[in-house]
Amino acid sequence: MCGIVGYTGQRQAAPILLDGLSKLEYRGYDSAGLAVRNRDGEIEIVKAKGRLAVLSEKTDGGRTLQGCCGIGHTRWATHGEPSENNAHPHCSDDGNVVGVHNGIIENYQELREKLQRNGYRFYSGTDTEVAVKLIDYYYKKYLGTPVDAINHAMVRIRGSYALAIMFKEYPGEVFAARKESPMILGVADGECYLASDVPAILKYTRNVYYIGNMEIGRLKDGKVTFYNLDGDEIEKELVEILWDAEAAEKAGYEHFMMKEIHEQPRAITDTLNSVLQDGALNLDGVGLTDEELKDISHICIVACGSAYHVGAVAQYVIEDLAKLPVRVELASEFRYRSLLLDPKELVVIISQSGETADSLAALREAKKRGASTLAVVNVVGSSIAREADHVFYTMAGPEIAVATTKAYSAQLIAVYCLAAQLGKVRGTITEEYYQELVREMTLLPEKVNKVLEEKGRLQWFAAKQANAKDVFFIGRGVDYAVSLEGSLKLKEISYIHSEAYAAGELKHGTISLIEDGTLVISVVTQSALFEKIVSNMVECKSRGAQLFGLTSYGNYSIEDTADFVTYVPKTDEHFAASLAVVPLQLLAYYVSLARGLDVDKPRNLAKSVTVE
Ligand code: M6R
Numbered sequence: 052m053c054g055i056v057g058y059t060g061q062r063q064a065a066p067i068l069l070d071g072l073s074k075l076e077y078r079g080y081d082s083a084g085l086a087v088r089n090r091d092g093e094i095e096i097v098k099a100k101g102r103l104a105v106l107s108e109k110t111d112g113g114r115t116l117q118g119c120c121g122i123g124h125t126r127w128a129t130h131g132e133p134s135e136n137n138a139h140p141h142c143s144d145d146g147n148v149v150g151v152h153n154g155i156i157e158n159y160q161e162l163r164e165k166l167q168r169n170g171y172r173f174y175s176g177t178d179t180e181v182a183v184k185l186i187d188y189y190y191k192k193y194l195g196t197p198v199d200a201i202n203h204a205m206v207r208i209r210g211s212y213a214l215a216i217m218f219k220e221y222p223g224e225v226f227a228a229r230k231e232s233p234m235i236l237g238v239a240d241g242e243c244y245l246a247s248d249v250p251a252i253l254k255y256t257r258n259v260y261y262i263g264n265m266e267i268g269r270l271k272d273g274k275v276t277f278y279n280l281d282g283d284e285i286e287k288e289l290v291e292i293l294w295d296a297e298a299a300e301k302a303g304y305e306h307f308m309m310k311e312i313h314e315q316p317r318a319i320t321d322t323l324n325s326v327l328q329d330g331a332l333n334l335d336g337v338g339l340t341d342e343e344l345k346d347i348s349h350i351c352i353v354a355c356g357s358a359y360h361v362g363a364v365a366q367y368v369i370e371d372l373a374k375l376p377v378r379v380e381l382a383s384e385f386r387y388r389s390l391l392l393d394p395k396e397l398v399v400i401i402s403q404s405g406e407t408a409d410s411l412a413a414l415r416e417a418k419k420r421g422a423s424t425l426a427v428v429n430v431v432g433s434s435i436a437r438e439a440d441h442v443f444y445t446m447a448g449p450e451i452a453v454a455t456t457k458a459y460s461a462q463l464i465a466v467y468c469l470a471a472q473l474g475k476v477r478g479t480i481t482e483e484y485y486q487e488l489v490r491e492m493t494l495l496p497e498k499v500n501k502v503l504e505e506k507g508r509l510q511w512f513a514a515k516q517a518n519a520k521d522v523f524f525i526g527r528g529v530d531y532a533v534s535l536e537g538s539l540k541l542k543e544i545s546y547i548h549s550e551a552y553a554a555g556e557l558k559h560g561t562i563s564l565i566e567d568g569t570l571v572i573s574v575v576t577q578s579a580l581f582e583k584i585v586s587n588m589v590e591c592k593s594r595g596a597q598l599f600g601l602t603s604y605g606n607y608s609i610e611d612t613a614d615f616v617t618y619v620p621k622t623d624e625h626f627a628a629s630l631a632v633v634p635l636q637l638l639a640y641y642v643s644l645a646r647g648l649d650v651d652k653p654r655n656l657a658k659s660v661t662v663e
Pocket of ligand 1: 356401402543658659
């Protein structure tokens, strides 16, 4: 959470920093701030509570801050409420050290007390102010260089951080330090950039360095020098980012979410094509040979939020196609549970950002316990991607809206590929059926486009739900798994309370919540379960529910029960979630729009949850 940027070069820093922050606002948006060193060598700090637009207005688009070296921050509050005072940058009492931070300093109380004993005063409730003052303390204590001071502070700080720091006595330089929180450093023609994520600097450079854990970077004169904790210089490889800069823009859509919903066919195609060779799947590039796949005894899928919901779909699909025991665990639970892992178990971590703190910790825990690990990750070079034994990159491209859509769809196709390949090598499906599954996967993008054509009807229906109080999603099997995602989409961007239930579970308590007019959304794509779920729908209807049926073309009898029906094309039923999720995404989007909310940046949330 929180986004940080830094720049040093020949151009005015503030507009570049604001532009970079605008691409990181998805990481936090309760306050923002800039620090720019002016011509007289003074570091000027401007902060504002609220969205970045407030800061931009306050600085006239950055024009009131003159200077070619600076740092910036957009905040998602952890320590200290959202306020101008708590907004970053923070500085030492004499303005000697100024810094921005993404992460959490766990021992900030202890460090704060130590600094107070040494005469430091604190003006904010943040852990960041403590980090900045600790660096100042060591800088003065050892009369050393910024690298020495940062090194000493890094040894004392517990927790996670991506820090960008300026020192008064080092004009034209920005220092970076990292532990766990994401950060990239870019270079281009005498200029240096720093950011929490690639889209923030993609417009300016494609040449980046990934700074490692417990490493320091010094940005100066278009060059980045890296140091380890001993202060020794270390070499880093310059990596070229292949993403299209346009991918991080809205391309004429009103919101990133709608743009990303429409990018799903491409995300599915690109992800599938990355492992498709001559009509068959090949996971060698992922690092999983057929021999290794054959040897797996169990699968444990670990993730958070929507990525966990992909795991819920995968559980049904892999168990059915590959006849392998699969369990799905929330990363925040997995990491603290003494779960027994079979020596031949594959632990699959699913994450769009590759930086989710709980998922990263779960990955490390799984590795510690000797399990083989596979990451299904979207962001290239992210921590989870770098630390897992094997990586299956989803090809969704940059996803900006907080509510995930195209990354979810790309993750689904990745787990279908895994399921089909496991089924093939384990001999649990025939070669003919395998071929049919692969063919069905290639047809999914076209079918998603067909669902998108129905958006007008969904907008009409959504507009009528703007005042709904509670919404329930029900389904069985894969339909239950996709209901979980539909419900999360709706609640996170419309703020309407919603729950997803396995349809058969409803009468064990939840049905008492159904009142006259309560909306119940039933996902019905699994033919073997069709009659069962229709019975559950009737139970709700007889208690006053308004029924929305989401089913495949051909299941027209659902119209006898449901009040409103949306159809999706038929596909192999293992893959039905890829189509059923689209109307649910559109419904959430249009309900949020009808309620006049900020679709891309829902309250209290951030795109990547890099704190526990
Ligand atoms: O980056 P990750 O995939 O690890 O993120 C996991 C969740 O935080 C994420 O899916 C979240 O639930 C989304 N906001 C849902 O739309």
